[in-house]
Amino acid sequence: MKTPQVQTDNQAVLEKYDKESKYRVFDSRWPALVVSVLAIGISLYHLYTSAFPVLNTYPHRAVHLAVMLALVFLLYPMRSKSPRNRLTWFDGILAGIGLVTGAYIVINYTDLVQRGTTLYNDIDLWLSIITVLLVLEGARRVIGWGLPVLAILFVLYGVYGREIPIDAFVHRGYSWEDTLAYMFMGLEGIYGTAIGVSATYIFLFILFGSILAKSGMGQFFNDLALALAGSSKGGPAKVAVLSSGFMGSINGSAIANVVSTGAFTIPLMKKIGYDRNFAGAVEASASVGGQVLPPIMGAAAFIMAETLGIGYGTIALAGLLPALLFYLSVLTQVHLRAERLGLTGIPKKEIPRVKDVMKERGHLLIPLLFLIYLLFFSSVTILYSAFWTILVTIGVASLRKTTRMGIGDLLDALETGARATIGVAMACAVVGIIVGVAALTGFGLNLAGGIIEFGGGSLFLTLVFTMLASIVLGMGVPSIPAYVITVTMAAPALLQMGVEPLVAHMFVFYFGIFANITPPVALAAFAAAGISRGEPMKTGLQALKLAAAGFIVPFMFVYSDQLLLVNADWSESIMVILTAVLGVLMLGTALEGYLFAPVSVVLRLALVVCAILLIQPNWITDLIGVLVAAITLLWQWRKKGKGSERILPA
Incomplete structure (x- = not known):
């Protein structure tokens, strides 16, 4: 249980990095x-x-x-x-x-x-x-x-606009x-699309998250993650990854998630031996990643579905593998860091059992399963799904005394939900001004032309410049407005280069989201550093490294959209999943520099190439990647047999 002083300190951190x-x-x-x-x-x-x-x-x-x-x-x-x-x-x-x-x-x-x-x-x-x-x-x-x-x-x-000195951006004014x-x-x-999604999907799903939180869902996720991973090597860090991913997908607020979940996980990570900067980085990267994790993706999946005019199920399916690859990369680095430092987990006697956690609060999963059923297997609208899911949540929570909500609790959840929407609503209203001017003047198309021209007609360079534009536009902005801005300003460049709309939207969405852990304005990482008492910039750089897969995978699915699982049959999908998973494991190994024993610099570089070859679906590159991975595994196992010493990470 947190002491009043710790709660006060955490509130101060929240206020410093989250003006809401x-x-x-x-x-x-x-x-x-x-x-x-x-x-x-x-x-x-x-x-x-x-x-x-x-x-x-x-x-x-x-x-x-x-x-x-x-x-x-x-x-x-x-x-x-x-x-x-x-x-x-x-x-x-x-x-x-x-x-x-x-x-x-x-x-x-x-x-x-x-x-x-x-x-x-x-x-x-x-x-x-x-x-x-x-x-x-x-x-x-x-x-x-x-x-x-x-x-x-x-x-x-x-x-x-008529007085702009750059010809490409001049308009009549x-x-x-x-x-x-x-x-x-x-x-x-x-009153355009941005405030429209705030007035529909965002408000309802924030309200849904508020009611879930009042029922004790946050505690349930923490306890479940602790029961599943707490006793393994580096257990508290894995708990942070799992619980923050669960909560981040629902609440869509990376900074609030860092402070609420991080107040529990960061001290545990430091206690077992993780460096304070690394502990903060784990929490920040996991919290931000929750916004790309289906089924809710911080409400972005619903907005993307409406914007593109395609089914929600297609969006959720497309976002699933990239999000899982991201979390696998983070877990890999967390585990290898624990191996390298010789860290243990939390003693089993100090953590709850899965059976007990599920018995006490497992029924809270019913509303989430109900929501998934409505979204995937029924013909009702997203808004109607949210309406019924909220009612089901209230009813399910009443099944046990520990999660039951009285009238006062419900009123408090209704008020908290509205308050939590204020920041997103105001950001969406301002984004409406930006998008409105862009539509009035044709700025989005002009910017797209500028990006393509700057990239010399090269798809790869256009992707790089679009990535940079998305990161800059997404810095310090909530995830949903960041998506609306980036998809308006940056995505048209990719569309003009022949990239499919869903792929282009997913690409800019990823980089708009990960701006929150990209220095120099890495607000989620800075908030985590405030709790861990680490150095903000070092925490941001560590979070950037942990999230490396989130910066590589979007490039891969532009070139091979099988990673989004929407243009592949089942046999292709299974092969794509297996090779991509192996690629991410190799990427995590290269970044952490440890596998059974320290990995040499030359081999780490080879592993990065191997990872990219494996993540991009192609049987020739897959074969090369698998061979390099197998050789690396055998080589490192041999080094372990010779008794190589652990070394501290850089």
């Missing part, structure tokens, strides 16, 4: 009550409308954003030094104005649709200006300056009035 956690805690009852009513109300609204829609798309998104804006100004002070125990009159007014913007759209929906984005009146224009400013300021308060500044630059580009009205009126700007 720096909210007001009111001394007065009334502001807190208003927040609770708004948060619970919007949760109930979304839950009801997921099964029984009551508004059209435009007003529905407006209601969602209006309440999110109100909650932002009620909960988040203007400055870090502003008092956090009371509400200022100024923020109270801003919260009210935020609600007014949504009410205006709901009341005048028909008229707004008939006028379109060009026939705006004075009230439309003023509300457009106000809404854009509220969104930018709200996002600044919750997620920091990065995304709002980028949005401001895009608005300036939309207005002054739009007036301030036309640009801002375009952001507010219709479904191309603030």
Whole structure:
């Protein structure tokens, strides 16, 4: 059990790297009550409308954003030094104005649709200006300056595009009035796809995760991972990988996952002998990887399915093998590090038994299995699936006293779910401005042309530059907005090079996600370093090494999409899986530099080549890779027989 001081320290870490956690805690009852009513109300609204829609798309998104804006100004002070125990009159007014913007759209929906984005009146224009400013300021308060500044630059580009000195990005330019009205009126700007997915999939699945957490799912995952892997060599690190992967797939928040799961796993890793930087890196890489792990993928799978117009099952299947390869790579390095250092696991008497864990909380798996059934084997919509899964979760949790939720628990889960959506909603609203300007000016296609031209028409160089663009665009941004940005800005370059849409989307999605552990803005790794008391940059570099498979596999599935299991028959799929697994094992060995005994530098380089040959499906490269792997295995076994000493990792 964590002591109050440890909890305080972990909260400080969370607040340092996750601005969403720096909210007001009111001394007065009334502001807190208003927040609770708004948060619970919007949760109930979304839950009801997921099964029984009551508004059209435009007003529905407006209601969602209006309440999110109100909650932002009620909960988040203007400055870090502003008092956090009371509400200022100024923020109270801003919260009210935020609600007014949504009410205006709901009341005048028909008229707004008939006028379109060009026939705006004075009230439309003023509300457009106000809404854009509220969104930018709200996002600044919750997620920091990065995304709002980028949005401001895009608005300036939309207005002054004719004066850009780079010919490839010049456009005719739009007036301030036309640009801002375009952001507010219709479904191309603030109320576009990004806020649309926030108002549907993201909200519901965050709410689902909140209800699961209240039932004790987080404790169940920790206990189950501990029971399965805790006693093996380097057990606590493997526990971190498994539990963080499970939770990361559901909650979609890498930093929050690092702090919640890492508070349990990082001290255990340090206790058995892992270096503090490595311990933090394990937690960070595992938490970030959860967002590419089916079935939920932090809600990205549902958004990708809607964007591409293909079935959810296809997306989940495509994401399965790359995600498992990523986690296998992390586990391999964790295990080899334990072997190298001679680390043991946790004594079996100190960890729970699988049987006892399943008896106590195993029923909590039923909602997840139910969700998978609805998504894969029924014809109901994703939203309807989420609605019924939430209800089933509440019912299943009531089967045992330890997981049963009372009315107070349910209300708390509803409020927590709405609060947890604020940051993503504000990021999505700002992304709407960026994407809106890109659509208005053709910036996405211009950038795609620039990337291709810079790559000289080479697919490999285009992939490299697209990767770099995706990492930069994804730095410091929640996973879903990162995907929306990268798929709008970076994916068109791959599409123009003939890469299939699903492959292109998966490629940019991976690199937008892994920006969270890519220095210099590796927020997930920095948060983990705050808990482990390690050095942030060293932790980030270690996390980058652990996640190496996540940076290599996307290149491989561009060249051979059999890795996504969507264009391969069963015999091909089995061979692809086997060779890719062997390749990842060799990659982990090369990165850690240990297999039964220390591995020489020359052999490590050979193993990297071997890994790439094995990960890319081709019978000739597979044969070469298998031969190199077999020779390496025999050579290292022979060195072990000669009694080679363990050495500490670099």
